[in-house]
Amino acid sequence: MKSIFVRQKRELKEALMENATLRKEHSDYERETTATIQKAQQELVDALEMRRKELLDKYYDLSTCECDLIGLYKYCKVYRVPEDVRVSVLAYDTREELTLPATLEDDVRGGSVGEFLEWMVVPLPGLKTIIGNYDIAAHFYVQYKKGIVPLPLLKSYCKDYGVKGQYTFTKEDLLTVTAVGTCLEYFTTVLPLLGEVTGVRFPDVGQYTLPEDPRTMIGGGSAGEFLTTVVDLMPEQNYMDGFYKRYQEYYLAYRAGDISHDVLKVFGHGRESDELWVGTAEQLSAGIRPAEYCETMLPLISIVTTIGVGPEIDTIDWCATLPERITAVSVIMCSAVTDFTPLLAMKGLNKVWHNEETHPSFKTIIDQLVNKGVTLEEWQP
Structure with a gap:
């Protein structure tokens, strides 16, 4: 019995010693692992800091306290610079106003305007106003909808919209x-x-x-x-x-x-055009009546002074009621019209274009048109 007790006591002692050894080895491993991780982290921090300094040396202008945004964007795009490094570089940019070049889309080729705005413009800490290149409002809006461009920045861009009136x-x-x-x-x-x-x-x-x-x-x-x-x-x-x-x-x-x-x-x-075509094949097939079309459209298009008659039309009765500002009519290729006398009723008419394909009945009113002071011009292809 005594021998069993002694043996168990010895085994327990050995187990405790083995456990202590394992705990010491584990503690040493933890220290070594922690030291390795800390060293790797510090090396990463040092590498990122070196990268940040390199980017500042290359793309930051000490005289203006501004970054070359396009150059920096291209570098970050190609070399996959981490976001925190890119943002830390832009943090030194003190500009309050940014003028976007008209050539921006070409300048950021290989990337995108939207990404440029997200990466390089939004992080600028003091930016209040954006002007120039007003062809990219849609890109600003997309970044705004995604929650990247804040509303005040979108408003500042739109407020100073450069193409006045349009x-x-x-x-x-x-x-x-x-x-x-x-x-x-x-x-x-x-x-x-x-x-x-x-x-x-x-x-x-x-x-x-x-x-x-x-x-x-x-x-x-x-x-x-x-x-x-x-x-x-x-x-x-x-x-x-x-x-x-x-x-x-x-x-x-x-x-x-x-x-x-x-x-x-x-x-x-x-x-911008002073000519309106009436009675074309497309209009007729769509059920558009020339008289109603002119009655609706001409009061709204004050610049129109010339009416082009579609070659498929077979009557120009509606010409007699055209407003006085209509001074010219083209009946080129109007081979289906057999009565051109409505032209004589036009108050402001002073020119008519025709050609060899115009129906021969047009010749019957030529003298009357000339007597009214209307100039006739034969169109040549």
Whole structure:
């Protein structure tokens, strides 16, 4: 019995000694591991600090206390500089106003304008105002919607919008803003901030709505509601240009009730051509009556002084009621019209274009037109 007790006591002592040895080894391992981690962390801190100093030496101007934002952006993009290092460099930039170059999109090629704004502009600690390059409002808006650009910065950019009187919204802008919402939401947010804008251009005509449904905007929403909202957001003296391909599309949208007479009138303010085509094949196939078309559109487009008669039309009776400001009419290729006498009833007419394809009955009124002082000009292809 005694021998069993002695053996168990010895085994317990050995176990305790082994445990103490293991605990010491574990403690030594912990110390070594901690020291290794701390050393690695310090080396990383030192490396990042060295990288920060290198970036400051290369991209920070001591005389202006400003960074070369484009150069710094490209370097950070290519060499994947950690965010905390990039932000720590920008923290030294003291500018309150930033002028964006007109060539910004080319300057940041390989990256993106949106990323440049997020990486290089938003972190600037003292920035209050952004001016220049007013083609990137859509990019600012996207960063704002993502919570990256604060509203005060968006407002400062829009407040000093540089193209006085006119804002241009391209197909590229549409694709940019519809990544985070609808065009209606964009204009509702941004247009009121562009204080001196009284007109909106949509230069990429026919590309803002769905190809299969011109009443629906790309990105969602009604085209009619969108255009009505844009007009409502602008001052009373305003205009819109573009959006639809042809004036008959504005008219059809109005006739269908998609846009109001006020919206139709605003589009008329932006017209630059003095010629309006009436009775084209597309108009006739869409059920547009020339007399009603002229009656609706001409009062809204004061610049128009010339009417082009579509070659498919077979009567020009409606010409007799055209307003006095219409001084010229083209009947080139009007081979289906057999009665041109309505031209004699026009009060302001002083020029008529015709050609060999104009119906021969036109010749029967030539003398009368000349006696009225109308100049006849034969069009040559």
